[in-house]
Amino acid sequence: MTRYTTTDVLICGAGVTGLTLAIELARHGISFRLIEKRTTPFTGSRGKGIQPRTQEIFEDLGILNKVVAAGGRYPPLRTYRHDGSYVDSDIAHNTKPTHAEPYHLPLMVPQNVTETIMREQLKAWGHRVEFGCELLHFAQTPRTVTAYVAGPAGEEVIIAHYLIGADGGGSFVRKKLGVSFPGRTLGIHALVADASLSGLNRDVWHHFNDGDMVRMVTICPLAGTQLFQIQAPLAPDDSQDFSADALTALITERIGRTDVRIHSIPWISKYQMNARIAEHYRVGKVFLAGDAAHVHPPTGGQGLNTSIQDAYNLGWKMAASLRGVGEELLDSYEQERRPVAESLLHLSTRLLESQKQGGIKRERDVRQLDIQYTDSPLAHTLPERQYRLQAGERAPDAPLLGAGGQSLRLFQLLQGPDWNLLAYETHGKVIDARRGLRIHHIGEQDELIDTMGHFRESYHLAPGQCVLIRPDGYVGAFFHGKQGNDIENYLSRFAIGIKDEY
Numbered sequence: 322m323t324r325y326t327t328t329d330v331l332i333c334g335a336g337v338t339g340l341t342l343a344i345e346l347a348r349h350g351i352s353f354r355l356i357e358k359r360t361t362p363f364t365g366s367r368g369k370g371i372q373p374r375t376q377e378i379f380e381d382l383g384i385l386n387k388v389v390a391a392g393g394r395y396p397p398l399r400t401y402r403h404d405g406s407y408v409d410s411d412i413a414h415n416t417k418p419t420h421a422e423p424y425h426l427p428l429m430v431p432q433n434v435t436e437t438i439m440r441e442q443l444k445a446w447g448h449r450v451e452f453g454c455e456l457l458h459f460a461q462t463p464r465t466v467t468a469y470v471a472g473p474a475g476e477e478v479i480i481a482h483y484l485i486g487a488d489g490g491g492s493f494v495r496k497k498l499g500v501s502f503p504g505r506t507l508g509i510h511a512l513v514a515d516a517s518l519s520g521l522n523r524d525v526w527h528h529f530n531d532g533d534m535v536r537m538v539t540i541c542p543l544a545g546t547q548l549f550q551i552q553a554p555l556a557p558d559d560s561q562d563f564s565a566d567a568l569t570a571l572i573t574e575r576i577g578r579t580d581v582r583i584h585s586i587p588w589i590s591k592y593q594m595n596a597r598i599a600e601h602y603r604v605g606k607v608f609l610a611g612d613a614a615h616v617h618p619p620t621g622g623q624g625l626n627t628s629i630q631d632a633y634n635l636g637w638k639m640a641a642s643l644r645g646v647g648e649e650l651l652d653s654y655e656q657e658r659r660p661v662a663e664s665l666l667h668l669s670t671r672l673l674e675s676q677k678q679g680g681i682k683r684e685r686d687v688r689q690l691d692i693q694y695t696d697s698p699l700a701h702t703l704p705e706r707q708y709r710l711q712a713g714e715r716a717p718d719a720p721l722l723g724a725g726g727q728s729l730r731l732f733q734l735l736q737g738p739d740w741n742l743l744a745y746e747t748h749g750k751v752i753d754a755r756r757g758l759r760i761h762h763i764g765e766q767d768e769l770i771d772t773m774g775h776f777r778e779s780y781h782l783a784p785g786q787c788v789l790i791r792p793d794g795y796v797g798a799f800f801h802g803k804q805g806n807d808i809e810n811y812l813s814r815f816a817i818g819i820k821d822e823y
Contacts, residue, residue, distance in 0.1 A: 324478070325478045326478070326480070327481070328479060329346075329483070330354075331466065331481040331483070333356055333488045334358075334485075334492075335487075336487065336628075338612070339355055340450075342487065344442055345382075345633060346636055347443065348446065348737070349640035350640075354481075355449075355450050358488070359453075360452050360453040364433050365433055367432045367513060368435075369430060369541075370395075370427045370428070371388065371427060371435070371626070372626045372687060373427065374626065374689035374692065375625075381737070388430055391430055391435075391438060392429050392431070392544045392545050394428065394429065397409045397410060399527055401528065409525060413427060421718055421719065427688070429543070429544040431544075455472070456468055457471055461484070462606075466482070466484040467479075482643060483606050483607070484606065486610070486613045487611050489611070489613060490612040492609065494609065503597065503598070507595060507596060509554055510557050510594075511555055511594065512551070512592075513550065514551045514552075514568065514590070515546075515586065515587050515589070517584045518540075518584060519584065521540060521581055524542075526542070530576070536575045538552070538576060540581075551568070564586075565584060565586055568586065595616045595618075596618060597616050597666075599613070599659075602654060602659055603655050608654065611628030611632065612624065614659075615662040617665065618669045618670060618672075620669050620672035621665075621687045623669050627662060634658055641817075657699075693711070694713040695713035697713050699712075701799065703799045711796070712796050712798050712799055715794060715795055717731075717779040717780070718731050719731045719771070721770065722769070723769060729769070731776065734761055740758045741759050742758060742760045742761070742788075742789050743763060743782075743787060743788045744762050745783075745785070745786055746767070752805050757816065757817050758816070763776060785801060785802045786799065787799070787808070797815070797816075
């Protein structure tokens with residue numbers, strides 16, 4: 322007998338995108354179901370790079386320490402010449418952290434490990450992934466989505482306010498919506514595999530036949546494991562199933578060494594590189610996120626990080642909508658995130674072309690710290706702020722001192738699902754605090770003191786000015802402290818819903 326159930330949000334796909342969205346909804350107190358067609362968790366290392374901006378997100382979600390402990394930094398890149406000699410270099414410029422940017426280098430964490438940590442965090446919130454549940458069909462009205470799901474307990478009809486397609490590049494949700502996926506196939510077939518092997522040390526990332534997109538092989542030790550990740554282009558007509566012996570033979574033929582031997586392959590995948598982006602991220606009550614909305618070549622480690630940030634952007638907006646904020650806020654998801662995906666798609670493609678010429682070093686643009694939404698309808702600034710931090714840009718961190726003498730970081734104060742109003746030397750109340758809004762007063766006689774001037778240096782607030790920080794760590798708006806009515810109007814438009822229950 323078919324069961325009928327209701328929920329606020331149905332998430333289809335429990336990779337990093339679906340898991341990020343689920344954690345975000347959980348901490349906002351929103352009901353949801355997270356279904357996954359696979360019967361077991363993903364087991365491969367695939368997206369192993371965690372960029373600095375994603376590290377900031379993981380700190381906010383409460384999982385950064387576990388992620389750091391499970392992985393490590395990228396090792397030096399060892400590029401082998403044809404005569405067997407080599408040169409070592411850093412994969413990324415080794416810049417130092419700053420007070421405004423505490424995370425400066427990518428982490429290496431196998432994707433399956435990241436997803437395990439995220440599932441554990443979701444469990445701590447009282448939720449779980451429903452494996453072996455396949456979305457068969459859905460239909461929507463202006464108010465709800467009706468989804469037909471087949472799972473271990475039989476068929477079920479789930480009625481939700483929203484459906485999220487986080488179901489990968491071959492997204493069933495996107496195809497069912499009829500949303501086009503324009504772009505191009507890049508003409509490169511490749512394999513990626515996790516393998517145990519002998520003959521290479523674990524201190525460097527081994528890179529053979531640099532720039533040769535036919536014979537190149539990269540073999541990277543996977544931090545936190547005893548495995549290596551192997552990547553290599555393949556001929557378009559290569560349909561063989563790679564055994565340990567077959568992969569050993571491929572490596573031997575390409576690198577001219579017989580000492581490198583594959584012993585086992587816990588996970589392997591073959592794929593064709595694409596650069597595509599969905600024409601729309603939203604159709605009515607249905608949204609696309611992650612690889613369902615955009616696919617990138619793997620160069621630069623942008624795909625997984627962009628997917629996480631899609632979900633991080635969408636989650637708080639969906640929670641606010643369910644509490645009464647208008648549709649304009651949900652519309653801003655596509656307005657903000659689709660241009661980012663377009664930009665990062667161009668970056669990934671450019672890095673791929675650079676790799677064909679023998680270039681693999683990564684610059685600041687891969688760290689995703691400069692992503693901004695200054696053209697968003699949420700961005701409200703002051704005329705005098707030209708050439709300074711703008712509404713829509715990432716909110717910088719800063720060291721502060723509590724009135725009791727305790728050292729604090731601004732990111733600690735911002736952590737959580739709320740909006741934050743930072744009032745700088747306003748000498749009195751600006752507006753009343755309320756559910757979903759925290760107010761912090763910064764000044765010589767206030768609860769927080771900018772003793773070293775780093776807050777003032779990053780935010781450039783004049784005495785009496787305020788900055789409103791969004792739940793996703795971006796600057797929403799700047800105001801003068803006396804503009805209390807303007808702040809209230811902004812909050813009623815984008816932030817604080819008119820309903821306490823839903």
